[in-house]
Amino acid sequence: MLFLWLVLPLAAKSASFSEVIDEVQPRMVKIYGAGGISGLEAYQSGFIISSEGHVLTVWSYVLDTDYITVTLDDGRKFQAEFVGHDPRIEIALLKIDATDLPYFNLDEAVELSSGDRVLAFSNLYGVATGSEPASVLHGSVSAATDLAARRGAFDTTYRGPVYVLDAMTNNPGAAGGVLTNRRGQLAGVLGKELRNSMNNTWLNYAIPIGELAQSVDDIRAGKLIPRTEDDSRRPSLDPWALDLLGVTLVPNVLDKTPPFVDRIRPESPAEQAGLRVDDLILFINDGIASSCRVLTDELKFIDREEEIRLLVQRDKELVEIQIRSVD
Amino acid sequence: MTNLNKTLMNRATTSAIVLLATLLPAILLAEQDLEELQEQAVKSAVSKVAKSVVRIETFGGLEKVGRMLVGTGPTTGLAVSEDGFILSSAFNFIQQPSSILITLPSGKRAAAEIVARDSSRMLVLLKVNSDEKLVVPESIARGTMTVGQLTIAVGRTFDQNQPNISVGILSATNRIWGKAIQSDAKISPSNYGGPLVDIHGRVLGILVPMSPQGKGEVAGAEWYDSGIGFAVPLEDINRHLDKMMAGEDLFAGIMGISLKGTDIYSDEALVAAVPAKSPAAEAGIKPGDKVIEVDGAAIVRQAQLKHALGGKYAGDTVQVVVLRGEERLEKSIELTDKLIPYEHPFLGVLPMRDADVKKGIVVRFVYPGSPAQASGIETGDHLISLDANEIVDIVGMQEMLATHEPGAQVQLKLLRNGEKIDVELDLSKLPVEIPEQLPPAYGSKSEKADVETVGVVEIKIPEEQNSCIVYIPDNYRAERAHGLLVWIHEPGGFDQEKVVSRWKKYCEEFGLILLSPQSADPKRWRSTEVEFIRKTIDDVLANYNVDRSRVVVHGHQAGGSMAYLAAFGHRELVRGVAVVDAALPRRMQPPSNDPIQRLAIYSASASKSKLAEVIKAGNDRLGSLKFPVTTKNLGFDPRYLNENEIKELVRWIDTLDRI
Numbered sequence: 014m015l016f017l018w019l020v021l022p023l024a025a026k027s028a029s030f031s032e033v034i035d036e037v038q039p040r041m042v043k044i045y046g047a048g049g050i051s052g053l054e055a056y057q058s059g060f061i062i063s064s065e066g067h068v069l070t071v072w073s074y075v076l077d078t079d080y081i082t083v084t085l086d087d088g089r090k091f092q093a094e095f096v097g098h099d100p101r102i103e104i105a106l107l108k109i110d111a112t113d114l115p116y117f118n119l120d121e122a123v124e125l126s127s128g129d130r131v132l133a134f135s136n137l138y139g140v141a142t143g144s145e146p147a148s149v150l151h152g153s154v155s156a157a158t159d160l161a162a163r164r165g166a167f168d169t170t171y172r173g174p175v176y177v178l179d180a181m182t183n184n185p186g187a188a189g190g191v192l193t194n195r196r197g198q199l200a201g202v203l204g205k206e207l208r209n210s211m212n213n214t215w216l217n218y219a220i221p222i223g224e225l226a227q228s229v230d231d232i233r234a235g236k237l238i239p240r241t242e243d244d245s246r247r248p249s250l251d252p253w254a255l256d257l258l259g260v261t262l263v264p265n266v267l268d269k270t271p272p273f274v275d276r277i278r279p280e281s282p283a284e285q286a287g288l289r290v291d292d293l294i295l296f297i298n299d300g301i302a303s304s305c306r307v308l309t310d311e312l313k314f315i316d317r318e319e320e321i322r323l324l325v326q327r328d329k330e331l332v333e334i335q336i337r338s339v340d
Numbered sequence: 341m342t343n344l345n346k347t348l349m350n351r352a353t354t355s356a357i358v359l360l361a362t363l364l365p366a367i368l369l370a371e372q373d374l375e376e377l378q379e380q381a382v383k384s385a386v387s388k389v390a391k392s393v394v395r396i397e398t399f400g401g402l403e404k405v406g407r408m409l410v411g412t413g414p415t416t417g418l419a420v421s422e423d424g425f426i427l428s429s430a431f432n433f434i435q436q437p438s439s440i441l442i443t444l445p446s447g448k449r450a451a452a453e454i455v456a457r458d459s460s461r462m463l464v465l466l467k468v469n470s471d472e473k474l475v476v477p478e479s480i481a482r483g484t485m486t487v488g489q490l491t492i493a494v495g496r497t498f499d500q501n502q503p504n505i506s507v508g509i510l511s512a513t514n515r516i517w518g519k520a521i522q523s524d525a526k527i528s529p530s531n532y533g534g535p536l537v538d539i540h541g542r543v544l545g546i547l548v549p550m551s552p553q554g555k556g557e558v559a560g561a562e563w564y565d566s567g568i569g570f571a572v573p574l575e576d577i578n579r580h581l582d583k584m585m586a587g588e589d590l591f592a593g594i595m596g597i598s599l600k601g602t603d604i605y606s607d608e609a610l611v612a613a614v615p616a617k618s619p620a621a622e623a624g625i626k627p628g629d630k631v632i633e634v635d636g637a638a639i640v641r642q643a644q645l646k647h648a649l650g651g652k653y654a655g656d657t658v659q660v661v662v663l664r665g666e667e668r669l670e671k672s673i674e675l676t677d678k679l680i681p682y683e684h685p686f687l688g689v690l691p692m693r694d695a696d697v698k699k700g701i702v703v704r705f706v707y708p709g710s711p712a713q714a715s716g717i718e719t720g721d722h723l724i725s726l727d728a729n730e731i732v733d734i735v736g737m738q739e740m741l742a743t744h745e746p747g748a749q750v751q752l753k754l755l756r757n758g759e760k761i762d763v764e765l766d767l768s769k770l771p772v773e774i775p776e777q778l779p780p781a782y783g784s785k786s787e788k789a790d791v792e793t794v795g796v797v798e799i800k801i802p803e804e805q806n807s808c809i810v811y812i813p814d815n816y817r818a819e820r821a822h823g824l825l826v827w828i829h830e831p832g833g834f835d836q837e838k839v840v841s842r843w844k845k846y847c848e849e850f851g852l853i854l855l856s857p858q859s860a861d862p863k864r865w866r867s868t869e870v871e872f873i874r875k876t877i878d879d880v881l882a883n884y885n886v887d888r889s890r891v892v893v894h895g896h897q898a899g900g901s902m903a904y905l906a907a908f909g910h911r912e913l914v915r916g917v918a919v920v921d922a923a924l925p926r927r928m929q930p931p932s933n934d935p936i937q938r939l940a941i942y943s944a945s946a947s948k949s950k951l952a953e954v955i956k957a958g959n960d961r962l963g964s965l966k967f968p969v970t971t972k973n974l975g976f977d978p979r980y981l982n983e984n985e986i987k988e989l990v991r992w993i994d995t996l997d998r999i
Binding site: 028029126127128129130152153155156157158159177179180182193209210211212213214215269270271293295296301302303304324329330331 | 360373375376379382384386397398400401413414415435437438439450451452469497498499501502504505506507508525526528529530564565909944
């Protein structure tokens with residue numbers, strides 16, 4: 014019976030998918046601009062978000078020129094006007110002089126969860142030109158997660174939720190493409206190529222529409238004030254330091270020397286909190302302390318008025334330690 | 341909605357699908373939104389296995405392994421027992437972390453330790469230090485897996501609260517010599533160590549990087565997310581899980597036979613040699629036996645034998661059927677993890693290469709201090725039989741000797757001036773000294789070539805960008821088997837004129853062909869270019885008459901490391917590796933010595949070389965594996981060989997058909 018169920022859908026799926034794809038394609042555009050030297054592509058993807066010709070795409074060097082060309086699905090070519098961009102979430106809004114265009118309504122975007130079937134539309138590698146439709150990839154949402162989970166893990170200014178995908182969606186030229194659910198409903202924008210430095214793999218992902226709808230409205234209304242990174246991510250002006258804690262770690266000989274406690278100053282906050290020599294510090298306030306260096310860096314982000322929670326390993330036991338703020 | 345409610349709802353949906361599929365006619369079914377049903381089924385499968393998929397965090401350890409930057413992010417493991425045992429991929433621990441943490445289903449973290457390793461399938465077993473009961477997943481047997489069935493790769497690296505998944509199908513059920521199954525789901529460091537599950541959330545296997553050729557923890561990782569990914573069937577692991585839980589490491593099982601021939605896909609499994617004290621020797625397998633069955637499966641070609649034994653562990657017992665002549669013999673053999681290194685025996689002679697005899701060997705040179713000299717063998721003697729077996733030619737003689745080891749006593753029959761002489765001698769081991777003077781290997785001199793094209797010829801290998809030249813000596817004659825010297829240039833480019841002028845006169849004098857493949861990037865060799873080097877050697881073998889016992893790969897500095905890679909990677913082709921100021925590539929596991937695939941090592945180095953210590957350690961290691969290692973001291977400062985040393989190296993190559 015499993016066979017029946019797996020083989021039969023093919024016919025049904027191909028019919029419904031092709032209908033869905035026919036619906037989406039007229040809303041996709043190809044964008045051409047600056048680049049073309051030292052291996053940088055001079056093209057990317059985008060999609061129409063209003064009947065009067067607003068095009069949403071990602072902000073990149075491709076748009077860093079006075080001549081941005083937008084090619085519609087039917088092959089018509091337009092010189093695009095640059096309306097504005099939001100550097101924090103790296104999106105940009107273009108406008109072409111056309112009316113009665115089919116478009117995606119950002120207000121009708123859907124949210125996805127892990128396991129959802131998705132379609133990704135983009136002009137990856139610039140394979141489509143003129144009236145050729147965008148390339149469509151099929152896959153599933155691998156995870157709905159947060160890029161900001163760990164500092165330095167991803168080299169991007171965007172910090173926030175993403176849909177990680179199990180299709181090879183994020184290739185050169187794909188940025189600005191569309192992620193839809195299997196019914197063709199708008200769900201996200203394909204991001205730029207990004208490396209996951211936690212395990213040195215390329216990440217395939219899209220940014221949920223919900224994360225950028227407000228910015229798009231603001232750009233359209235001409236009142237965008239680029240938002241800066243949230244304050245919690247800034248180093249503290251009056252931070253903690255190992256010395257203030259009264260802790261000396263083992264000599265930092267390697268890049269990844271694990272943060273073992275070498276010495277504790279008598280009557281220091283660390284001693285009063287119960288930290289001991291030879292404890293291995295694993296976590297500091299939910300942030301992983303994978304090495305002496307990471308731990309020292311992490312302390313710079315914690316204000317002296319805040320308390321510190323440490324998770325340490327003592328032999329085989331895990332011990333939680335709270336260090337109170339110093340006045 | 342709570343997670344529990346969600347799970348319950350998903351379960352209900354699955355039952356609904358099953359009902360639909362069984363009860364409703366196909367036409368009705370097609371009208372359903374089947375994509376949606378499949379999507380729901382995938383989610384339900386993931387939620388079923390999710391509690392068994394744990395997140396692993398590691399602390400400390402190496403930053404780099406080889407040239408690969410080690411990730412610092414979380415990895416995945418799969419619970420295999422309620423009382424705290426967790427399986428994962430060895431890839432996740434290559435940095436040798438000083439501490440390992442597991443996040444338990446309750447969200448609590450607990451310390452874990454590596455209990456045992458499986459170096460055949462590159463897995464590790466962890467034990468977590470906690471009283472919390474783990475959730476053991478349901479698994480399915482190998483026999484019920486079908487290529488094409490839906491599979492989901494599950495990891496827990498992006499988010500603690502939610503596993504990350506990738507959907508695909510089962511691509512093959514019997515891969516990497518039987519050790520793995522294959523899926524086109526995206527398998528990468530994001531889910532290595534996690535399970536590959538079916539549509540019901542039952543575990544097929546543990547996701548690992550693997551490669552049919554490569555060995556070690558990182559082999560195959562370069563294929564991440566490519567649509568070619570592997571998992572080790574849980575059924576195979578379960579069979580040995582008790583051992584691992586008891587702290588026992590698992591190793592690949594070895595039987596201890598060498599096979600005749602070089603093409604595993606066409607040659608039959610004819611035993612060429614059986615090292616003494618190996619499991620095969622203990623069971624009574626003999627050279628000349630043909631393996632025709634292993635554990636009930638017929639063996640026609642060598643590759644099938646490799647398949648049948650590839651997944652076995654040391655300690656496993658296999659039932660082997662061999663043919664000895666017409667006789668069918670059944671043997672029960674317990675595999676081992678390590679053979680006592682085989683050492684080649686040595687008679688102490690070099691053979692003439694153009695002897696005017698139909699069968700047998702004419703002695704060209706007798707090694708001073710060798711068993712041959714001790715028993716009075718002389719230059720010009722015609723060796724006709726060994727232990728009452730007729731000697732046919734040089735290769736046949738080497739194969740006959742390969743069934744012996746140093747110290748063994750043999751009976752030799754020879755002809756001297758028409759007189760038959762019987763000699764008894766005790767074999768010694770292959771020498772590492774290079775004779776000072778050698779008489780010519782040919783009775784007659786070759787003055788002129790008998791082919792039109794001599795000198796430098798370019799070789800172009802289809803689909804490879806690399807360039808390559810071969811130098812054919814001016815006096816090349818097709819009826820003479822020539823030695824082949826493969827020069828692997830050092831990084832910094834290839835100077836054709838310099839290389840050809842260095843070797844030209846020796847090519848003519850000693851009957852050598854010089855082959856010089858070049859790296860695609862003049863500044864560096866990539867380890868994958870070993871395959872290009874192999875193709876150039878194949879090209880020369882196909883077009884010229886080459887003496888297979890004198891194929892030598894030679895390199896200086898990084899070219900030398902490349903020479904090691906080429907020699908160890910292609911034992912069937914290479915008989916000698918000669919390096920100058922070059923160490924064994926790090927993380928490279930030298931292969932074991934083989935009775936049939938002989939390999940001699942020449943290693944020259946200077947005491948002030950940055951690599952001096954590593955070179956010494958490598959030479960010692962190869963020596964302990966019983967390879968004949970000839971070492972050459974170049975004085976204080978690192979340099980390439982001078983003219984005298986080159987002459988000596990050429991003499992070393994000229995002795996590789998020694999018996």
